[in-house]
Amino acid sequence: MILETSNILKLIQQHFPQIGEKALQEEIAEVGKLMHFRAGEIIMDFKSYIKMVPLIITGSIKVSREDDLEGREMILYFLNGGDTCSMSFTCCMMNKRSAIRTEAVEDTTLIGIPIKYVDSWMTKYQSWKNFVMLSYDNRMIELVKVIDSISFESMDIRLKKYLEARKNSTGSELIKATHQEIAYDLNASREAISRLLKKLEHMGEVELGRNQIRLLS
DNA sequence: ACATTAAGTGATT
């Protein structure tokens, strides 16, 4: 697949400028697989073994955690083009099952790197190591914010941040989701979400429609 | 027209 290889090379250079070493770029292009997911598709489910580390080119991915007992789901954060899934690094290096679920919110394109390379590149390429470390750092910061939000913020604030995050992730002020889906993401009841959204609508911050919410601000 | 699914509402805890 000569065509795909040179394609990936271009995509890496375009979307992952941090990965500077030419030799590394070429290796990624060689072993990486270009993958597409449609909106709503689950990319990686809980407790599945991870065989690839994704480099996200375009799209939007929702990363969520599920309670072991009664399937209660909680959104952690969104990933976009230029991001990677930090969780997948540890998971694959330790050969552990995934602790999270990743689901495409929008049509998403990513480069999947087979795990066997991920580890060896750490010592082989400085920019790979930096890239991995930096993405860890970013995720860690993000996670601390999530904890703060869950612990200290009321539902209306959390909802607003959720809508904001979703807008930033998809780059669109139109959010396609039911109140029920949002409620699952925030681990709240559908009624609570409906009421809070109504309030936001009255305040002129959103426009509600069936299966969709438009952010005005 | 009818059934299904999403959203709105009030009462209760």
Next chain:
DNA sequence: AATCACTTAATGT
């Protein structure tokens, strides 16, 4: 803020 028990509205067949 959750749950329940509805009602109303929008959509699909």
